[in-house]
Amino acid sequence: MEKSRKEANIQIGRRLREIRNNLGCKQSEFAVLFGVSEEHYRKYESGVTGLSADKMLLLYKKYHIDPTYLITGECIRDFDVDYYIANCSKEQREAFLDRVLAYMSKVIKK
Secondary structure (H helix, E strand, O other): OHHHHHHHHHHHHHHHHHHHHHHOOOHHHHHHHHOOOHHHHHHHHHOOOOOOHHHHHHHHHHHOOOHHHHHHOOOOOOOOHHHHHHOOOHHHHHHHHHHHHHHHHHHHHO
16 A cells, blocks of 8 residues: 555656646745745655645645646546637637747747
């Protein structure tokens, strides 16, 4: 049982690091959100320390990170860009595209 828990913590930590990087955030930003030191936060990403439900809730509230994805690695909903763009208002489309461009700009700068 202990070995499977350790492996689960490692997988959750990997997904947490990937999400943080995708958002263009630093470890220090997530550490502040969690109310822990950067050193302690690194233990979450490495899997040394398990991510508690209250920390997952913070991630969900602040960044809309699905706890199911953190735990299982599975997305429970797919996003169809064509469907969204065809079925949203002009304002929603522009806000979406602005967000995509801002994200792309962060990725390119890395």
